[in-house]
Amino acid sequence: MVRRPTRHSNLNQEAPIVEIRGLHYTVSGRSIFDGLDMDIPPGRVTAVMGPSGTGKTTLLRLITGQVRADSGSIQVAGENMRTLRRAGLYTLRRRMGMLFQNGALLTDLNVFENVAFPLREHTNLPERLVRQLVLMKLQAVGLRGAAELMTSELSGGMSRRVALARAIVMDPEILIYDEPFVGLDPISLGVILRLIRRLNDALGLTSIVVSHDVQEISTVADNVFLLSGGKVVARGTPQELRSYPSEIVRQFVGGLADGPVPFHFPAPDYFSELLSRSE
């Protein structure tokens, strides 16, 4: 597959578009990230994986500036997310698109108006042009025929495709997917996988996909970061990850029930608790 270079010539091809150094983040006294380092290269599909509760979605929220890190630095397209003020953050977000886990479509608007929403809010384009842009994006996700449907009439997979059309309508540089495969049937899952790859290559995007679906993500990602215990425990291509010399990676990739991530939640001794007199 021929990959087009990114459209944004001001960005050095070799420099990471997202650069995280020494990231520390704590919620309610619980450390989520403890010195995380990560470089996300431009123009690729990068997967961020890890067991549930490792902070994958939190990492997306930190990258997009929805929450602020305690310490460390997050550079996104050359902007420091820790010090960026609200106006700068909104300017940067116009260069990003995000697909939420549930689509997060606006329920009082139909499909067409949902996709047109960012255009109407940020541009003064004539209605004819808005219509053409929206129909082009809907065509890209295969839902041009559903333009007049309300969001309540869409299936889970269709909602996510509409949300994807909305995420790319402003032609972003970075497209972020939060658990895009959750709850999808095999056909919808295949469609979303194909769209992630196709949109990345056709539009010259940088895609960041947060997921814990090892098999699915292996077919579409160029790079994978595996998170555990607040740090990156493995990085490489999906093929490299399969033979990675680490117990946690083997457990995660092999889907093993017990290992470094224990099957049992920490608890007192089983027999002692059974035999103790309940109060």
Added chain:
Amino acid sequence: MNVIKELWRSLIDALVGLGAVVRFLLHLLMFTPSALLRFDLIVAQIFNAGALSLVIIMLSGLFVGMVLGLQGFQLLQRFGSEESLGVAAAIGLVKELGPVVTALLFAGRAGTALASELGLMRATDQLSAMEMMAVDPIKRVVVPRFLGGVIAMPLLAAIFSLIGIYGAQLIGVQIMHVDSGSFWSQMRAGVGLGDINEGIVKSCIFGVACSLIAVWEGYYAVPTAAGVGRATTRTVVTSAVVVLFLDYLLTAAFL
């Protein structure tokens, strides 16, 4: 000692909460000029908060007016001054019952709808999605709803009072045979501009209070089913208490 500590802590919490609400109101007012430029969004919310509440407001106004007609007639008849029914009903409705009952109904019908809508938007990530599209949800979603409520409330109160007067007339004149001329002429002579102004000021302030409480509770609702439920309940309860408290203060101020 513990009781005093608890009371002190509750007082501090209440003051902190009040400060946060005032800050939120200032935030809404800051965005009001730019929101007025997109008046179509506000018109849609006036329809949601106002037009969709019309039936309940008109029905309630009619029955409240009819009850006033009955009670007022019974009372005034004892003193042989049943011709004053018109002015008694009109003053009661314009100055007190119109603004207060409309505000309570508004909180129950439009306030809960606003709070639950915003709460569900929060729970389903719609507000976060707007943030990610570089669209400020306060400016795009909250301010038009707040202004829609603020504009709709005095209009609803005026309609309530008018229908209420019609209800009082229906009972007093049509059924109890109070002289129609006395009913209307005493009303015209007895209800001054000051009374109407008092009703308008009250309904405007109640409109700000009820709309503010609804959007505050909805916007900061815990994003779960139980959280949205709590937000709608708190909207009604807080609005009712605040409206009655403000009514006392305003009545005292107008005396």
